[in-house]
Amino acid sequence: MxxxxxxxxxxxxxxxxxxxxxxxxxxALYRRHGGLVxxxxxxxxxxxxxxxxxxxxxxxxxxxxxxxxxxxxxxLSTWLCGIARRQLWKHLGRFDSCATSNTEDDxxxxxxxDDSPVTWLMRQEAVAMVRLGLEELPMPLKEVIxxxxxxxxxxxxxxxxxxxxxxxxxxxxHRAKARLAALLRGDVVSAERERR
Amino acid sequence: xxxxxxxxxxxxxxxCEHRALExxxxxxxxxxxxxxxxxxxxxxxxxxxxxxxxxxxxxLASVLWGAAAWRMHRVHSPSGKQADLMAHTMPxxxxxxxxxxxxxxxxxxxxxxxxxxxxxxxxxxxxxARVEHxxxxxxxxxxxxxxxxxxxxxxxxxxxxxxxxxxxxxxxVRMQIQQNALQQYGFEVPADVEPRTLLAEFAVGEDGxxxxxxxxx
Numbered sequence: 533m534x535x536x537x538x539x540x541x542x543x544x545x546x547x548x549x550x551x552x553x554x555x556x557x558x559x560a561l562y563r564r565h566g567g568l569v570x571x572x573x574x575x576x577x578x579x580x581x582x583x584x585x586x587x588x589x590x591x592x593x594x595x596x597x598x599x600x601x602x603x604x605x606x607x608l609s610t611w612l613c614g615i616a617r618r619q620l621w622k623h624l625g626r627f628d629s630c631a632t633s634n635t636e637d638d639x640x641x642x643x644x645x646d647d648s649p650v651t652w653l654m655r656q657e658a659v660a661m662v663r664l665g666l667e668e669l670p671m672p673l674k675e676v677i678x679x680x681x682x683x684x685x686x687x688x689x690x691x692x693x694x695x696x697x698x699x700x701x702x703x704x705x706h707r708a709k710a711r712l713a714a715l716l717r718g719d720v721v722s723a724e725r726e727r728r
Numbered sequence: 729x730x731x732x733x734x735x736x737x738x739x740x741x742x743x744c745e746h747r748a749l750e751x752x753x754x755x756x757x758x759x760x761x762x763x764x765x766x767x768x769x770x771x772x773x774x775x776x777x778x779x780x781x782x783x784x785x786x787x788l789a790s791v792l793w794g795a796a797a798w799r800m801h802r803v804h805s806p807s808g809k810q811a812d813l814m815a816h817t818m819p820x821x822x823x824x825x826x827x828x829x830x831x832x833x834x835x836x837x838x839x840x841x842x843x844x845x846x847x848x849x850x851x852x853x854x855x856x857a858r859v860e861h862x863x864x865x866x867x868x869x870x871x872x873x874x875x876x877x878x879x880x881x882x883x884x885x886x887x888x889x890x891x892x893x894x895x896x897x898x899x900x901v902r903m904q905i906q907q908n909a910l911q912q913y914g915f916e917v918p919a920d921v922e923p924r925t926l927l928a929e930f931a932v933g934e935d936g937x938x939x940x941x942x943x944x945x
Contacts, residue, residue, distance in 0.1 A: 554764075555760035556760065558759050559757075574749060588759070591759045662742060716734065716738065
C-alpha cells in the first residue's frame with residue numbers, strides 16, 4: 533500500500549486494516565485524527581505530557597477495544613474524542629490536575645499588519661483574556677466550547693462525545709459564550725476608560 | 729473595537745491558534761509499531777470464538793463417545809443381544825403392557841399359537857405373517873416349554889407378536905404386570921392360578937409393539 537493510497541481510504545477501511553495488523557493504517561488514522569484528540573486533551577488538561585499520554589491511550593484503545601467501535605453509530609473521530617474525554621477524566625481524577633499551562637509560550641500568534649500597533653496590542657490583550665477565561669471555565673463548559681467553537685463540531689457530535697442531550701450542549705455553549713463575552717466586555721470597557 | 733464583533737474575531741483567532749497545534753510525531757511511530765506487534769498475537773475478538781468452537785467440539789465428541797459406548801454395551805449385554813436377535817427374527821403383536829387388576833391364578837403355559845388366539849387386541853394381526861416366521865413358530869409349538877420355567881430370566885417371543893414385521897430397533901421396558909394380564913399377549917393362564925404381580929421386561933419394537941417378554945425373578 534502506498535502512502536498516498538492509504539490516506540485516501542475511509543476510516544472504516546483503515547480501522548479494519550489496523551485490526552489486521554497494518555501499522556501503516558494506524559499511522560494514517562493517527563495523522564488524520566491524532567491532532568483533534570491531542571488538541572482536545574491538551575486544551576482540557578493544560579498539560580502536554582498528559583495530553584500525549586491520553587492520545588496514545590486513545591489510539592491503543594482502537595486496537596484493544598476494537599469491537600466497541602460501531603461505524604454506524606458514530607464517526608471514528610467522535611468515538612476517539614469520547615474515549616479521550618473518559619481517559620482524561622480518569623487522569624484528572626487521579627492527579628487532581630492542577631497542572632500549569634505550559635502551552636502558553638508555544639501558541640502561534642497571528643499578526644494583522646493592517647492594524648495599528650495600539651489596536652494590535654489591544655486585540656492581543658483581548659485574545660489573552662479570552663484564552664485565560666477559556667482555561668478557567670468549568671470543565672463542562674470548557675469541553676463544549678472546545679468541541680463546538682474551536683473544533684467546529686456539530687451539536688450532535690458534541691452530544692455523542694459528551695454523552696449528553698443536544699439541548700444540554702446548546703445550553704452549556706450558550707453559558708460558556710456568555711461568560712467569555714462578559715469577560716471581553718469588561719476588558720473593552722476598561723480599555724475605553726483608559727483611553728479617555 | 730465593538731464587543732460583539734470582537735468576540736467572534738477573537739474566537740476565530742483562538743481557533744486558528746488551537747488548530748495550529750499538532751499531535752506529537754513520535755506517537756505515530758509508537759502506535760504503528762504497537763499495531764504490528766499486536767498483529768502477531770491472536771486478537772481478543774477471535775479468542776472467544778475459538779473457545780466456543782473448542783467447547784462445541786468437545787461436546788460433540790462426548791455425545792458421539794456416549795452413543796458408541798451405549799451401543800457397545802447394548803451389543804455385549806446378553807439381554808441386548810437377545811433383543812437384537814428377536815428384533816430380526818420375530819414379528820410382533822399388540823403391546824398394551826397394562827397392569828390391570830385381575831384375579832387369575834398361577835402356572836402358565838405358553839399358549840399354542842394360532843393366528844386368532846394370539847392376538848389380544850385385534851388390529852395388530854395383519855394376516856401376512858411371513859413364511860419364515862410361521863416355520864419357526866411351528867417348530868416352537870412342537871416343543872413349547874412351560875412358560876414359568878423358560879421365561880424366568882430369558883426372553884420369550886410373545887405369541888401375539890406373530891405377524892408383525894421384524895423390528896429394526898428394540899427398546900426394553902420394565903414394568904409390573906398382573907399374571908393374568910399375560911393372556912392378552914397370547915399366553916394361556918389357568919383360571920385357578922393364584923393372583924400375583926410379576927416384574928416383567930418387554931422388548932418393544934420401534935413401532936411401539938412388544939415382541940418378547942422376560943419375567944424377572
